[in-house]
Amino acid sequence: MKILVPVKRVASLDDEFELRDDGRDVDPDFCEFDLNEFDEYALEAAVQIKEAAPEGSVEVVVLTIGPDDADDVLRKALAKGADRAIRVDDAGLEEADRVAIARVIAKVAENEEPGLVLCGAQSADQGNAQTGMSVAALLGWTRAAVVSKLDFAPGAATAQVERELEGGLVECLDVETPAVLTIQLGINTPRYASLRSIKQANAKPIECLTPHDVGLSDAEIGAAGALSRVRRVFVPERGRGEIIAGTPSQQAARLLEIISEVNG
Amino acid sequence: MSGILILAEHRRGTLRDATLEAIGAAGTLKAALGGPVTVLVIAADPAPLAKAVSVGAVDEVITVARPDAATYEPHVYEAVLRSVIAQRSPALVLMPHGVDSFSLAPAVAIGEGLGFATDVFGVAVEDGQVVATRAGYNEKVFVEIDFPGRTGVLLTLRGGSFAPETAPASPAVSAIDAGDGTARSKHLDWRDPPATGGIDIPGSPFILSIGRGVGDEANVAQFLELADGLGATLGCSRPIADNGWLPKARQVGQSGQLAAKCNLYIAMGISGSVQHQWGMKHVENIVAINKDPEASIFTIARYGIVGDMLEIAEELRKQKGIH
Ligand SMILES: Cc1cc2nc3c(=O)[nH]c(=O)nc-3n(C[C@H](O)[C@H](O)[C@H](O)COP(=O)(O)OP(=O)(O)OC[C@H]3O[C@@H](n4cnc5c(N)ncnc54)[C@H](O)[C@@H]3O)c2cc1C
Ligand SMILES: Nc1ncnc2c1ncn2[C@@H]1O[C@H](COP(=O)(O)O)[C@@H](O)[C@H]1O
Numbered sequence: 001m002k003i004l005v006p007v008k009r010v011a012s013l014d015d016e017f018e019l020r021d022d023g024r025d026v027d028p029d030f031c032e033f034d035l036n037e038f039d040e041y042a043l044e045a046a047v048q049i050k051e052a053a054p055e056g057s058v059e060v061v062v063l064t065i066g067p068d069d070a071d072d073v074l075r076k077a078l079a080k081g082a083d084r085a086i087r088v089d090d091a092g093l094e095e096a097d098r099v100a101i102a103r104v105i106a107k108v109a110e111n112e113e114p115g116l117v118l119c120g121a122q123s124a125d126q127g128n129a130q131t132g133m134s135v136a137a138l139l140g141w142t143r144a145a146v147v148s149k150l151d152f153a154p155g156a157a158t159a160q161v162e163r164e165l166e167g168g169l170v171e172c173l174d175v176e177t178p179a180v181l182t183i184q185l186g187i188n189t190p191r192y193a194s195l196r197s198i199k200q201a202n203a204k205p206i207e208c209l210t211p212h213d214v215g216l217s218d219a220e221i222g223a224a225g226a227l228s229r230v231r232r233v234f235v236p237e238r239g240r241g242e243i244i245a246g247t248p249s250q251q252a253a254r255l256l257e258i259i260s261e262v263n264g
Numbered sequence: 265m266s267g268i269l270i271l272a273e274h275r276r277g278t279l280r281d282a283t284l285e286a287i288g289a290a291g292t293l294k295a296a297l298g299g300p301v302t303v304l305v306i307a308a309d310p311a312p313l314a315k316a317v318s319v320g321a322v323d324e325v326i327t328v329a330r331p332d333a334a335t336y337e338p339h340v341y342e343a344v345l346r347s348v349i350a351q352r353s354p355a356l357v358l359m360p361h362g363v364d365s366f367s368l369a370p371a372v373a374i375g376e377g378l379g380f381a382t383d384v385f386g387v388a389v390e391d392g393q394v395v396a397t398r399a400g401y402n403e404k405v406f407v408e409i410d411f412p413g414r415t416g417v418l419l420t421l422r423g424g425s426f427a428p429e430t431a432p433a434s435p436a437v438s439a440i441d442a443g444d445g446t447a448r449s450k451h452l453d454w455r456d457p458p459a460t461g462g463i464d465i466p467g468s469p470f471i472l473s474i475g476r477g478v479g480d481e482a483n484v485a486q487f488l489e490l491a492d493g494l495g496a497t498l499g500c501s502r503p504i505a506d507n508g509w510l511p512k513a514r515q516v517g518q519s520g521q522l523a524a525k526c527n528l529y530i531a532m533g534i535s536g537s538v539q540h541q542w543g544m545k546h547v548e549n550i551v552a553i554n555k556d557p558e559a560s561i562f563t564i565a566r567y568g569i570v571g572d573m574l575e576i577a578e579e580l581r582k583q584k585g586i587h
Contacts, residue, residue, distance in 0.1 A: 013401050015558055026401060099374060121366070126400050127538065128382050129366045137371035142448040143338060145366035160452075165275070165363045168457035168512060168519050171335070175449040182366065186506030227373055227380040232408040233400065241552070241565040251569045252579030255530075255551065258567060259494060262528045262549045263470060 001154040002059045002114035003046040006105045006135070007039040007077055009070040010125040024230050035073040038120025040080070040190040042183040045150050046118050047081035047191075053154050059083045061112060065104050066090050071206055078201035079193035086207045088214060095223035102134030103225045107214040109139055115154060117180040121146045129182070136180035144175050148184045152177070266298040269354035271345060272305045272317050273362055275336070276454070279316040282360030284428035286421055289387060290358060291321035291429055296389035297355050300324055303435075306344050308334040314437050320429030325437045335451040338367040342375070343445020349376050351442075354416060356387075356394060361420035369420050378418040379411025383538065385425035394419075403536055403560030423518070423542055460513035465499055465521035470528045473499035473516055473544075477533015477554065477573050484509045487532075490577055493586030499523070501534045516543040523547055532573040536561030 010033065017030035043062065050058040062077040063086045064070045074085040088104050090096070109117055117139075119132025129145070136143030148170065149162035158174045164184050165171060175181070193201070211221050218224060244254045268290040273280045283303075290301045300323035305313045310327035317325055328344050349357060349372070357372070359365045361383045373380035379394065386397030393410065394417045400407045411417050465471065472491045478484060484504070491498035498514060505515040516523055518539040523529060529547040534540060536552070536559055544550070545564045552565035553573050562568045569576060581587070 011401065013404050013558065015556065017404075017558075019405075026405065097380075099370070099380060102370075125402060127402075129361075130370050130380070130382055133367050134370040134374060136367075137342075137374045143367050143371070144449060145338075146363045162455075163363065164519055166280075166518055167521075168515070169275075170455040170457075171451065172453040172455060173449050173451050185502060227378065227414065228409050228411055230407055231395070231410045233405050234408070235404075236406045238563040240562055241550070241568045243568045243570065248571060248575045248579050249583075251571060252576055252583055255567075255569065255576070255580065256583060258549075258551065259470075259528065263495070 001057065002061050002112055003049060004061050004063060004109055004112055004114040004117045005039065005043050005046050005077070005082065006063045006117070006119050006131070007043065007073050008036040008120065008123050009033050009064060009066050009073045010036045010123050012125065019233055023232055023234070025233055033069070033072070035076050036120050037124050038122060038183060038185060039077075041185055041187050042118040042120050043077050043080055043082060044188045044190040045183055046116070048188060049116075049152055049154065050081070058154050061086065061114065063088070063105065063108055065093065065101055074206055075201045076193070078204050079198045080191055084207070085204065086209065088209050088211060092211060093222045095226060095229065097226040097228045098128045098130035099134050099227045100220075100222060100225035102131050102138055103216060103220045104211055104214065105131070105135045106138035107216050109135065111214060115178050116152065116159070117141075119180065119182045121182040121184045132180055132182035139180065142176045142179040143181070144173065144179065145182045146184045147181045148187050150181065150183075150187065267300045267302060267352065267354045268293060268297060268356045268358060269349065269352060270301070270303045271357070271359040272303055272313055273360050273364060274305075274307065274313050277312070279313055280360065280362065281428060282362060282421070282423050283317060284319065284430060285423065285426045286358040286360060287317065287320050287322060288429040289421060289426040290356075292426075293356065293387060293389060294321050297394075302326060302352065302354070304328070304345065304348055306330065306333045306341055310439075318433050318435050318437075320431055320433055322433055322435045324435050327437065327439045328442050329439065332447045336364045337447045337449060337451070338371070339448045340443075340445045341368050342371045343443030345372050345443075346375050347443040349378075349416070357416065357418040359418075359420050361422050365420050369418060373418045376416065377414070378416045379414035380418050381409045382420045383422050384419045385422040387419060398422075399538070403538060403563075404558055422538065424545070458512060461511065463497070463511065463513040465497060465514065465516060466524045468497035468523070469525055470494075470496040471499045471516070471523055471526050471544075472496040472530045472532070473501065473534060474504060474532050474573070475501035475534030475540075476503045478504065479574070481507065481509045483574065486577065486581070489586055490581055493581070493584055496530070501537075501540050516540060518542040531561050531565070532577070534561055535559050536564065
């Protein structure tokens with residue numbers, strides 16, 4: 001059985017950043033990129049299922065849709081226990097929203113026929129919380145979101161999962177498989193990659209495909225497959241509090257004053 | 265193609281407040297989009313919930329009673345909601361951006377070909393078209409989204425962004441059968457969060473919270489001492505609780521505690537994610553300490569210190585004589 005783990009390369013912004021000329025995104029020159037934190041947990045959950053199963057019976061496949069720079073996050077995932085990595089190039093996907101990205105992931109899932117797809121609950125940068133559950137909808141598979149515990153033996157007809165809801169309330173449920181689950185932070189403790197596994201990961205091939213290669217038609221790719229369009233990105237005019245300047249000692253002294261002013 | 269359809273969110277027999285916020289939002293959009301405003305209640309026993317959503321601008325409540333909807337089940341909800349959308353063709357469908365809607369909204373939007381955006385905190389109607397605003401890059405920018413070529417749009421709304429509607433109204437209530445759909449997951453049990461062991465985030469007037477900026481587990485103990493010495497309750501962001509560095513009862517935010525009675529909240533090394541803000545952004549006096557001057561926590565803070573939380577903590581301890 002395969003477990004497919006779609007992973008995203010997410011951006012965090014530098015202290016000072018600029019928008020792209022068309023005003024519809026941040027200029028990527030001002031971004032730092034890393035593997036989405038939620039995906040570290042999804043990957044670990046997949047690797048733990050593999051390790052609990054008879055050797056060689058489960059293959060963990062990681063997938064990202066992005067430019068060749070995104071190979072970094074695949075290598076990181078390979079170093080942390082994924083067996084195979086696929087990257088679908090984002091050429092032609094400029095106008096893709098989360099649903100259009102999900103169309104690519106769903107096609108790869110159709111081709112790979114995994115027993116489970118584990119996505120992150122959301123991306124740390126944009127927080128859409130759409131992609132994973134869109135993949136499930138497109139495949140017509142069972143779905144559950146924000147999973148904080150997962151028990152699944154490969155081949156079983158159901159998985160036992162817990163969903164973490166508002167206020168920390170937990171729902172325990174049985175979910176039919178194959179299923180697409182989105183994984184919440186804290187479900188496990190993601191492992192560190194050893195130097196040896198990093199070296200091995202760097203030597204592994206990454207399968208590079210285009211959206212057409214995986215079987216998408218033009219009517220599904222990019223804007224054609226999207227349900228939304230970014231019109232404009234802007235830095236809002238927002239109130240900012242009073243910035244307390246000075247040395248750490250002066251700042252702490254002022255903070256103690258504020259504490260006694262407020263607490264009376 | 266007109267009117268606004270709202271899906272009621274409820275859990276364990278109680279309507280969730282976020283539904284009243286969605287009704288409030290619909291009230292402000294009704295003039296521009298046209299009525300009616302309809303609320304759909306899917307439940308095993310919808311009657312009490314139908315009453316609870318009979319507020320404000322609501323013209324009609326549709327109830328669908330199904331034994332397999334005793335608890336939220338995404339595949340059942342999807343079938344019912346899609347069949348109601350297909351019958352009514354609303355211009356706008358609204359639901360709270362809650363954990364339940366994560367597994368529902370995408371399937372409905374894709375299935376019905378609706379324009380789609382999540383975690384939206386601003387909605388405008390321009391020339392009859394819906395334009396949504398949400399945040400991006402960990403709250404550092406705002407993003408305006410439109411939906412070219414879509415006649416209906418589904419939005420999930422950020423909690424606390426729209427004023428809840430509570431004024432009683434007398435909408436028509438109609439019970440219908442809708443949607444086939446079978447459950448593919450089975451509810452087994454609820455588990456309430458673990459006992460708080462005397463830690464009282466909701467009742468505390470003064471909270472000092474630490475986030476991932478604390479860096480290392482070994483640094484956590486000194487913040488317990490610092491909070492104690494200042495007379496504050498120690499709170500934390502989710503990663504600190506996830507790591508097991510502090511108990512979950514100290515976690516502030518959407519999947520943790522609401523700082524309901526707090527008057528002074530000092531956030532150290534916390535970026536200001538929407539889920540953390542959910543638990544504290546209402547606090548009147550927020551002090552943010554963060555080494556990133558662009559961290560979004562500063563936009564809701566009354567006072568800000570751009571700096572290293574460990575350095576500031578050390579100074580606070582020194583000046584207060586806390587050891
Ligand atoms: C359904 C759901 C529910 C969630 N519920 C919650 C919840 O209840 N509560 C919650 O908190 N999160 C919740 N989250 C997680 C949330 O999305 C964020 O991941 C989390 O809030 C980030 O925590 P943080 O600010 O401590 O960490 P980060 O976002 O990593 O921020 C750390 C900050 O520390 C600063 N920093 C680093 N070093 C220092 C230093 N030495 N001195 C000063 N500053 C420093 C950095 O500049 C950064 O701004 C939830 C997520 C989901 C999907
Ligand atoms: N470009 C991408 N490539 C692979 N997986 C992705 C991509 N974008 C999003 N995902 C998956 O969707 C999750 C985030 O969902 P969302 O918040 O909707 O972007 C991530 O944790 C990944 O599992």
